[in-house]
Amino acid sequence: IFEVTEKAISDLHDWISALPTKLSDSEREIAHMVLKEIRHRTEFLINVGLDYLTLSRLAMTLSGGEAQRIRLATQIGSQLSGVLYVLDEPSIGLHQRDNQRLIETLKQMRDLGNTLIVVEHDEETIRAADFIVDVGPGAGIHGGEIVAIGSLEDVLNSPRSITGDYLAGRKFIPLPPVRMKGNGKFIEIIGARCNNLKNIDVKIPLGIFVAVTGVSGSGKSSLITEILYKAIEQQFKKTNTNPGAHDAIKGLENIDKCINISQDPIGRTPRSNPATYTKVFDDIRSLFAETIEAKSRGYDKSRFSFNVPGGRCENCQGDGVRRIPMNFLPDVYVKCEQCNGKRYNDETLLVTYKGKTIHDVLEMTVEQALNFFENRTSLKRRLETLAKVGLGYIKLGQPATTISGGEAQRVKLAFELQKRPTGKTLYILDEPTTGLHTDDVARLLEVLRSIVNNGDSVIVIEHNLDVIKVADYIIDLGPEGGQRGGEIVVTGTPEQVANYPTSYTGHYLKPVIEVDCKRLAKIKQKNKEN
Incomplete structure (x- = not known):
């Protein structure tokens, strides 16, 4: 039973599906209902993008998005109808490849006779909705009104809806005019073996905006947070952190400090603000x-x-x-x-x-x-x-207990921006767009770009294509999640990744870059005519 619980859910599903062929007729008869139930339950977990998790994974190590999707899979399995479900950003931490499966699962729950209210910023999910309520127009004191309500068409045609502007393409995050080349220095991680990483060597260029991408569970956080950040902390601050398994890290002399801007709370009591x-x-x-x-x-x-x-x-x-x-x-x-x-x-x-x-x-x-x-x-x-980081609406004395993870991350970023740039600082952000509207993402990207323009380096772990497309360099991990991941699929500029045939990230990135190129061409044509 220990070996079974150590399997990834996708592997467990394959094993359970093949098991009846190895059983005698009487054993098959006895186990039929149990195997059918296990197969169905693993299918639900796979459909919400959790195929890379093992059954033995500790609950406290799950992200908020993963825990929410496990609860969602449980509800699908119950086959209830007439229930009102409320989901808060179920697409958090999901790669575009898994997003479609999640949307299909939500539609399946709707078709059973349930009502689903989903709070979401993800464009794909918004477009798939039957009815949209757009709240705004801005945030905080500038919001609190119903800006648009009805079908996707109603939102697209609403003059006050910022969401509608981005969905219709009236507003968009443009591609950068040039990809920065960096300062010619690198950090090199050699023999990374933490969690599912397959003894890989990774070269990270400095002085630019680097995006680390890949499907959920491909090893992004293991590489950047568990190995790189903890190793830097251990060397620079002499802390007792235990970095993930690796052979060596070269090039740390090229940075003077590393700042990990996480979504952890800025304080645990109402006195923190x-x-x-x-x-x-x-x-x-x-x-x-x-x-x-x-x-x-x-x-x-x-x-x-x-x-x-x-x-x-x-x-x-x-x-x-x-x-x-x-x-x-x-x-x-x-x-x-x-x-x-x-x-x-x-x-x-x-x-x-x-x-x-x-x-x-x-x-x-x-x-x-x-x-x-x-x-x-x-x-x-x-x-x-x-x-500058888009927190103009937040109260100065707002208790930390009422601040979301995304807001906490931006408060930390604002604090770091107060410091004088050294040109040797490395910033690490793990999914900074969580909980952010596309308009806020645009503002965040301006801030990250200003950090790079000062000569510092930024590494972002991200699924959001608007962030990935403006990066100077991409490290794409995969090809799958869990034990079938942990390898480097491709590295290079967004254009190079978009044209790489076996990259899931590249597959979804290519049409986004093509649409943006067409938009920029139209704008240039209009400017010429004027």
């Missing part, structure tokens, strides 16, 4: 401490911190909310009745800057704060990095 993480709050507290009111009362910078006693509300200890443990359920947070969610005591809130208390400032969005602090150069520069 974008302002504290990006150090914006340090400048704001200094500003309040400089006011005449604060000086007359003898308040210093620490008075305006909600992490230490003094100015904070002691009933909630500066959280603004109180945590109520629910034992077997997730904890519940309720607004503090003493400070009414303001985090500070009444004496601290008597101090104002330009008519606003420190609580009022924390309630401002990044955009509002940019206008409010426009004469404060240092503060404005820090806030501009948050706006």
Whole structure:
């Protein structure tokens, strides 16, 4: 039974399908129903793109998208009808090859007589929907309205819908005018054998934007996060991280540091927020401490911190909310009745800057704060990095517990952008487009391109074709997931990968590049005529 649980689901399905031929007539009769059930259940898992997982895989090592698709496969197996299912971005972490299978599975559930509400940014899924509700037009305070509702045609023809603009091709992420060549230096991973990697050698050019691609489970994260990042951490920071199995890494002298911008939370408590993480709050507290009111009362910078006693509300200890443990359920947070969610005591809130208390400032969005602090150069520069990564709508004091993984990743990116570029920094991002609309992806790509233009290097693990097509260099792993993956399929520019016959990524990338070339040709023709 141990050997069976160690098999990938696709291999298990093949083994179970072939098993009846090895059984006697009586054994086949006894096992018939059990084998049929196992075969059906493995088929459901394969159809939602999880063929590379093993049955023995620990639940805590699954990504959010994988866990969601396992639950989805369970529901298909139950064959229920008349159920309302709500799915939040089921395509997360899925390669385009598996996306179509997922859509077919969703349609299968619909045809059983169920209703499916899917929250999604993926173009293929949106186009496959029977009915679309487009919310916007922008994010945060700029959103909250129904922009378009109805069929795909209705959304395409809606003048206010940004989603419609991208679906109709009125807006698009263009190909870069030139592919950057890099600085001629490389990092080379030799003999990578972590998880399913097949003792591969990988040469990563520096000073450019590199995309690591491949079907789900092909070994992308094993190569970049488990081997490269952990090995760099071990060498540069002397940490006790254990990198994945490999022989050697050459070229680390070509970088001075490596920053892994993950989707992990920026903090675990309501006291953590974008302002504290990006150090914006340090400048704001200094500003309040400089006011005449604060000086007359003898308040210093620490008075305006909600992490230490003094100015904070002691009933909630500066959280603004109180945590109520629910034992077997997730904890519940309720607004503090003493400070009414303001985090500070009444004496601290008597101090104002330009008519606003420190609580009022924390309630401002990044955009509002940019206008409010426009004469404060240092503060404005820090806030501009948050706006640049598309977080203009987020509140400065928004608790970390309410920030999504994609937003947390962009807060971290904004913090790193505040630092002076050295030209020797390596940035690693694992699926940064998770939870992002195409318009936000365009903004993110501008930021990543600015990092490369400063001479630094960017490695992105990604399935999103809009990101892959603008990369300078692609490392495509595969050909399949799990034990049938872990090899290099092709490396090169997006154009070279698109023309490689056995690359799944290339197969889906080619039409995207062709459409973009036609769009650019039309724009050039129009400009000539004008």
